[in-house]
Amino acid sequence: MATSLTERPTALPASAIRITQVKSRLKMLSGPLIGLVLLIAVMSFLSPVFLTTNNLINILVQVSYIGIMAAGATLIIILGGIDLSVSAVLGLSFMVVAVTYQNLGWPFWICIIVGLATGTGIGLLNGVLVAFGKVQAFIATLATMFAATGLSLYLTNGTPILGLPDWFLGLSQVRLLGVSLQVYLMIVVVIIAALWLKYRPAGRSLYAIGSNEEVARLSGIRVKLLQLRVYATAGFLAAVAGLVVGARLNAAQPSAGNSSDLLSVIAAVVIGGASLAGGVGSMWGTFVGLLIIGVLNNGLTLLNVSPHLQPVVIGAVIILAVLSDGRLLSIFRVRSRRQTA
Numbered sequence: 001m002a003t004s005l006t007e008r009p010t011a012l013p014a015s016a017i018r019i020t021q022v023k024s025r026l027k028m029l030s031g032p033l034i035g036l037v038l039l040i041a042v043m044s045f046l047s048p049v050f051l052t053t054n055n056l057i058n059i060l061v062q063v064s065y066i067g068i069m070a071a072g073a074t075l076i077i078i079l080g081g082i083d084l085s086v087s088a089v090l091g092l093s094f095m096v097v098a099v100t101y102q103n104l105g106w107p108f109w110i111c112i113i114v115g116l117a118t119g120t121g122i123g124l125l126n127g128v129l130v131a132f133g134k135v136q137a138f139i140a141t142l143a144t145m146f147a148a149t150g151l152s153l154y155l156t157n158g159t160p161i162l163g164l165p166d167w168f169l170g171l172s173q174v175r176l177l178g179v180s181l182q183v184y185l186m187i188v189v190v191i192i193a194a195l196w197l198k199y200r201p202a203g204r205s206l207y208a209i210g211s212n213e214e215v216a217r218l219s220g221i222r223v224k225l226l227q228l229r230v231y232a233t234a235g236f237l238a239a240v241a242g243l244v245v246g247a248r249l250n251a252a253q254p255s256a257g258n259s260s261d262l263l264s265v266i267a268a269v270v271i272g273g274a275s276l277a278g279g280v281g282s283m284w285g286t287f288v289g290l291l292i293i294g295v296l297n298n299g300l301t302l303l304n305v306s307p308h309l310q311p312v313v314i315g316a317v318i319i320l321a322v323l324s325d326g327r328l329l330s331i332f333r334v335r336s337r338r339q340t341a
Contacts, residue, residue, distance in 0.1 A: 032272055032288045039292060043299035050302055057179055061172075063268075063294035064186040065090070065241040065248075066261065067287065070268040071193040072123075072234030074286045077269050078197075079230050080210040080278025081130060081137035085122065086238040087262040088148035091254065093119035094242035095152045098161035098252030108165050116239045122148060123235020127228035152254045161252040171247035182244045189237065194283035202226060210278025260311055264293050267318050292317070 044051040069086045076083045097115035100106045106114075122144055129140035174181050197203040208216040209223055217223045245256050272289030274281030293314060300310050 032285060032292065036288055036292050036295065039295050039299070043295060043302070047299065047302040050299060053178070055298065055302075057183075059291070059294040059298045060183045060186075061180050062298065063264075063290050064180070064182040065244040066264045066268065066293070067186040067290045068189050068237050068241040068244065069234075069261070069265045070286050070290055071189050071283065072230075072237035073265050074269050074272075074274060074281055074283060075193065075197070075206060075230045076137075076234050077274045077276065078206045078210050078278065078281040079227065080213065081227070081231070082141065082266075082276070083123075083126060083231065083234050084138065084141040084262060085126060085145040085148060086234060086241075086265055087258060088145040088152070089119050089122050089235055089238040090242040090245060090261070091256040092122070092148040092152045092242075093239035094246040094256065095155050095161070095252050095254065097243070097246065098164070099155050102161050102163065108168060112243065115242065116236060119239025119242065120232050120236040123238070124228060124232040126235065127231030130231065131224040131227040152256075156252075156254055158254050160254065162250070164246065164250055168243075169247050169250055171244060173247075182247070185240075185244065189240070190283050190287055197283060202229070206230065207279050210280070212279075263311060263314060263318075267314050268293050270318055 040051070049055055069090065073083055073086060093115045096118045097108075097111045100111040100114055101108050126137075126141050126144055129135040129143075130137050133140070171181050171185070176184065197206070205216065205221045205226060208219065208221060209226060213223055242256070246252055249256070268290040269281065269286050270276065270289070271292055272281070272285030272287070274285065296313060296317070297310055300313065301307070305313075
């Protein structure tokens with residue numbers, strides 16, 4: 001009598017399972033994270049002051065407002081856009097807070113709401129120009145950047161406004177477990193944005209829009225509505241960052257939110273692995289990129305490198321990050337093959 005034989009799957013040995021687990025964990029270590037670890041090691045070797053608790057906390061404090069703006073910039077870049085106005089919105093929104101408080105005598109909490117609404121409104125304007133006006137994001141946000149900068153100078157004739165409530169200054173002065181409240185604010189913003197990106201349908205839709213806007217629209221995704229929401233959110237977060245800067249300075253400076261801040265915001269997102277072509281990026285990567293920027297600035301300062309040269313270093317890091325973009329490299333490969341063919 002014929003009998004059918006069935007093959008039983010052989011169980012993998014424990015050593016093979018461990019090797020597989022190690023490989024999967026190594027894959028999770030992104031290039032920016034490895035770069036951050038190496039950078040910390042180098043700075044610790046060059047400066048004995050670097051790897052101290054106070055200095056590490058100081059790095060987080062210095063990048064806190066940049067991180068808040070970078071969270072909104074990450075959403076926009078994943079969407080396939082760009083926002084050059086975030087640093088200018090930072091300055092204008094808090095200037096509105098200070099003017100309404102000092103000149104009009106409004107309660108400060110109402111002034112904060114007005115400032116947040118100002119930032120959100122400018123972001124919404126960017127979204128309208130991009131979604132409905134069909135203006136390129138670079139041009140639209142460049143225009144609002146110049147307008148916001150000019151309004152900041154016009155409101156006070158270029159002079160700072162001093163004198164803010166003591167309870168508001170606690171945002172930068174009060175420490176919980178040795179860490180300033182503004183650092184916790186940045187972490188909360190990044191976590192909320194990361195959870196929204198990963199678990200909400202609207203957040204996941206940003207990747208589809210950034211990859212191919214027309215395909216996303218045909219798939220039923222409300223592209224224009226999401227563009228409005230994302231740009232308005234970026235404007236709101238820029239206004240929140242303005243509150244952090246104002247609490248740290250105890251003043252509203254017309255020059256707050258300069259081009260260096262904009263450079264740091266975009267650098268954090270790009271170094272963190274986001275593609276300027278859209279459809280690629282994560283909040284975790286942006287946070288790692290933010291720490292790289294913070295470690296670079298802090299380490300170069302400890303090494304007595306001129307502050308005028310620090311943006312040069314960051315610019316070089318941005319170029320390296322963009323060149324490491326897989327899409328860009330693939331384009332170069334395709335072009336080189338066509339030329340040799």
